Amino acid sequence: MKSSLKNMVLMLFVIALVCSGAVAMVYKVTEEPIRQAKIKKNQEALELVLPAFGSLAEAQEVGGCVVTEALVGQDVVGYAVKSSSPNGFNGAIDLMVGFLPDGTINNIEVLAQAETPGLGANMSAKDNALIGSFKQKDASKLNMTVKKDGGDVDALTAATISSRAYAEAVALAYEAFKMVSASSEEVFNSASVMPAHDEVFTSEIDGAIVHTATLEGHAVGYGIEASSQKGFNGLVRLFVVFDAEGVIYDIVVLEQNETPGLGSKMCEPDNALIKSLKGKNLARVKLALRSEGGAVDAISSATISSRAYTEAVAEAWQVFKKINL
Amino acid sequence: MELFAIIIGSIFANNVVFSQSLGICPFLGVSNKVGTAAGMGAAVTFVMAISSLVVYLLQYYVLVPLGMEYMQTIVFILVIAALVQMVEIVLKKISPALYQALGIFLPLITTNCAVLGVALLLVQKEYNLLESVVYATSIALGFALALVIMAGLRERLEITGVPKAVKGVPIALITAGILALAFMGFSGLV
Amino acid sequence: MGKNLKVFTDGILKNNPTFVLVLGMCPTLATTTSALNGMGMGVATLFVLVMSNIVISLLKSVIPDKVRIPAYIVVISSFVTVVQLLMQAYVQDLYNTLGVFIPLIVVNCIILGRAEAFASKNGVWASALDGLGIGLGFTLSLTAIGIVREVLGNGQIFGMDIWQGGGALVFVLSPGAFFVLGYLMILFRRLTAKTN
Numbered sequence: 137m138k139s140s141l142k143n144m145v146l147m148l149f150v151i152a153l154v155c156s157g158a159v160a161m162v163y164k165v166t167e168e169p170i171r172q173a174k175i176k177k178n179q180e181a182l183e184l185v186l187p188a189f190g191s192l193a194e195a196q197e198v199g200g201c202v203v204t205e206a207l208v209g210q211d212v213v214g215y216a217v218k219s220s221s222p223n224g225f226n227g228a229i230d231l232m233v234g235f236l237p238d239g240t241i242n243n244i245e246v247l248a249q250a251e252t253p254g255l256g257a258n259m260s261a262k263d264n265a266l267i268g269s270f271k272q273k274d275a276s277k278l279n280m281t282v283k284k285d286g287g288d289v290d291a292l293t294a295a296t297i298s299s300r301a302y303a304e305a306v307a308l309a310y311e312a313f314k315m316v317s318a319s320s321e322e323v324f325n326s327a328s329v330m331p332a333h334d335e336v337f338t339s340e341i342d343g344a345i346v347h348t349a350t351l352e353g354h355a356v357g358y359g360i361e362a363s364s365q366k367g368f369n370g371l372v373r374l375f376v377v378f379d380a381e382g383v384i385y386d387i388v389v390l391e392q393n394e395t396p397g398l399g400s401k402m403c404e405p406d407n408a409l410i411k412s413l414k415g416k417n418l419a420r421v422k423l424a425l426r427s428e429g430g431a432v433d434a435i436s437s438a439t440i441s442s443r444a445y446t447e448a449v450a451e452a453w454q455v456f457k458k459i460n461l
Numbered sequence: 462m463e464l465f466a467i468i469i470g471s472i473f474a475n476n477v478v479f480s481q482s483l484g485i486c487p488f489l490g491v492s493n494k495v496g497t498a499a500g501m502g503a504a505v506t507f508v509m510a511i512s513s514l515v516v517y518l519l520q521y522y523v524l525v526p527l528g529m530e531y532m533q534t535i536v537f538i539l540v541i542a543a544l545v546q547m548v549e550i551v552l553k554k555i556s557p558a559l560y561q562a563l564g565i566f567l568p569l570i571t572t573n574c575a576v577l578g579v580a581l582l583l584v585q586k587e588y589n590l591l592e593s594v595v596y597a598t599s600i601a602l603g604f605a606l607a608l609v610i611m612a613g614l615r616e617r618l619e620i621t622g623v624p625k626a627v628k629g630v631p632i633a634l635i636t637a638g639i640l641a642l643a644f645m646g647f648s649g650l651v
Numbered sequence: 652m653g654k655n656l657k658v659f660t661d662g663i664l665k666n667n668p669t670f671v672l673v674l675g676m677c678p679t680l681a682t683t684t685s686a687l688n689g690m691g692m693g694v695a696t697l698f699v700l701v702m703s704n705i706v707i708s709l710l711k712s713v714i715p716d717k718v719r720i721p722a723y724i725v726v727i728s729s730f731v732t733v734v735q736l737l738m739q740a741y742v743q744d745l746y747n748t749l750g751v752f753i754p755l756i757v758v759n760c761i762i763l764g765r766a767e768a769f770a771s772k773n774g775v776w777a778s779a780l781d782g783l784g785i786g787l788g789f790t791l792s793l794t795a796i797g798i799v800r801e802v803l804g805n806g807q808i809f810g811m812d813i814w815q816g817g818g819a820l821v822f823v824l825s826p827g828a829f830f831v832l833g834y835l836m837i838l839f840r841r842l843t844a845k846t847n
Contacts, residue, residue, distance in 0.1 A: 143715045144715045144718045147714055147715055148718050148721060148725075151714075151726065155535070155725050155726060155728075156535070159531070159532065159535070159729050159732045159733060163531050163736055169741065170736070170739045170740045173740060174743075222585065222586045222587045223586070227582070227585045227586070227751065248747045249747065250747050250748050252684055255820065255823060293820075294820060296648075297648075481681070481825075482677055482680035482828060484677065485677045485679075486674070486676050489673065489676060532732070533754070534735065534754040534757055535725065535728040535729060535732055538724055539724065539728075571724075571758070574758040574759070577754070577757065578677075578755055581751050581754055581755070585751065626841050630673050630836060631834070631837045632833070634833030635834070637829045638826045638828075641824075641825050641826035641829055645824065645826065
């Protein structure tokens with residue numbers, strides 16, 4: 137055909153239009169099968185990485201990952217986290233990582249990868265070095281980088297880049313798992329930290345949530361939620377349990393964001409703070425850090441966190457005094 | 462630091478020709494003389510740097526907002542083709558000598574899969590704008606490096622007695638294989 | 652018919668895209684890490700080649716000469732996108748493995764080369780056969796290279812163990828691709844030189 141300007145523009149336009157129309161049509165037709173194929177793959181992976189479960193909760197997006205909780209009845213028995221790293225040797229690596237509620241990695245399944253066959257692609261093989269480094273291990277005790285970079289992960293032979301990306305995706309999944317499991321811990325069972333009782337009821341006094349435990353009609357303990365904003369990284373929220381006389385029975389940390397290894401020690405059993413408070417009647421001790429003339433031992437190198445903790449206990453004590461008036 | 466890793470990684474450890482097997486056609490076609498190889502390398506670097514910028518903007522400001530990521534391949538190749546056309550016109554005006562030397566291979570940059578490959582990879586790797594341009598430029602420099610090294614070797618091969626069945630492409634491939642082995646040594650760098 | 656048959660067989664032997672025309676080297680080197688991958692890539696290319704040859708030979712009289720290349724590219728890239736979508740829907744694992752090399756079929760010189768050299772000058776039937784022949788030649792070459800690399804590199808063929816303990820990994824890596832292709836090309840030349 138003649139190459140006049142009108143011809144050229146018109147023909148190119150028509151061809152482009154027809155082609156993109158055809159492509160859009162194929163896209164519409166394949167959209168559903170592609171979605172189905174992905175769902176099927178996802179479902180298979182969920183069953184592989186989770187322990188036996190009755191039902192699945194709705195998937196939620198957390199920290200760039202997709203988290204699905206596995207339930208037996210009402211109890212969460214496992215978390216499946218879908219995560220991804222773009223840093224594979226040939227592009228993205230998508231994983232499904234299964235966690236038990238205690239943070240143990242149950243199993244890992246590779247959803248998508250394009251690594252070199254015989255090398256990086258072995259990450260999909262059964263019992264490879266990578267999965268061996270993670271499976272049935274406590275995620276909190278693992279340094280999730282390859283051994284070459286000083287971590288605990290055995291890399292695949294001659295595939296350091298692929299292995300690094302894999303470890304990166306698992307670490308990302310663990311972060312998401314921590315976020316989800318931490319928020320579900322919040323709904324903790326107050327009855328387990330109260331003195332022996334036959335009933336617990338919840339009420340609100342001066343804006344504070346109070347759980348009252350009773351035995352044969354008499355109050356035997358009060359659990360009071362109190363918080364301080366002055367933690368090293370913001371909010372510290374406690375559940376302080378007093379017996380009927382105002383002696384501290386137990387303290388549970390509900391929420392904190394303190395530095396791991398320092399302020400975060402407030403969550404550990406028998407830490408300095410709880411040791412110096414447990415069994416004390418607050419009417420008789422001064423509620424301040426020892427360095428500030430009080431009776432509370434601070435966690436070493438975490439004075440600010442300890443001060444916030446003490447402050448929250450003091451707030452709970454104010455609420456208790458109002459109840460007991 | 463991140464950028465430095467991208468640069469070293471793309472030029473040496475993940476060399477586009479020796480490790481990723483992209484851009485092999487021009488690599489075998491234009492690596493007969495060092496001069497032409499360098500010219501081709503420069504042209505590709507230029508095209509890649511610009512195309513990565515354009516492709517990035519297109520992907521994140523046109524295709525993603527419209528939800529038309531599936532049209533990626535078509536859009537990218539057309540943009541690259543148009544860009545190459547422009548480079549050709551500019552080169553014809555500015556440096557007719559270089560234009561003569563590169564001859565048929567300049568339009569072939571369009572079908573240099575390294576250019577489209579890098580465009581697709583930088584989207585896949587989720588690089589930001591700066592990283593994308595640095596990545597594309599480093600990949601292109603790696604391509605130019607491979608081309609020039611190969612041309613130097615082939616100039617020597619030309620004057621040695623090679624059996625008839627091995628002459629030309631086969632011996633070039635085997636040479637490239639040995640070079641690829643050498644480049645594997647760089648993988649310890651990143 | 653005799654002429655058409657020749658068009659078809661030429662594509663496999665005399666005009667073998669890999670060993671004789673030396674076209675489409677990137678997917679040849681990159682995706683032949685195993686026999687199955689090589690074959691998958693070959694078949695995907697075959698589909699695009701046949702379809703684009705058919706469409707371009709149909710359109711040859713209405714496409715203005717000066718814009719033929721952009722027009723071909725639009726047609727080819729549309730078929731590539733179609734292949735991409737179909738593979739995602741029905742063979743997702745293979746799609747993930749071949750990765751960026753599926754969209755890169757667009758820039759496979761074989762396809763544009765056949766459009767320009769054959770489909771734009773010949774009828775639909777002949778163009779389809781040319782695409783089929785060249786595509787089969789490409790698929791066979793890729794599968795052959797894939798088999799050699801898989802056997803030498805992993806001790807497997809189409810994923811099945813031939814012997815235990817794997818092989819020389821270097822054949823799966825990119826240097827191995829260059830070596831295997833180089834030596835197979837020498838072999839192909841020797842064999843075809845004798846038959847001629």
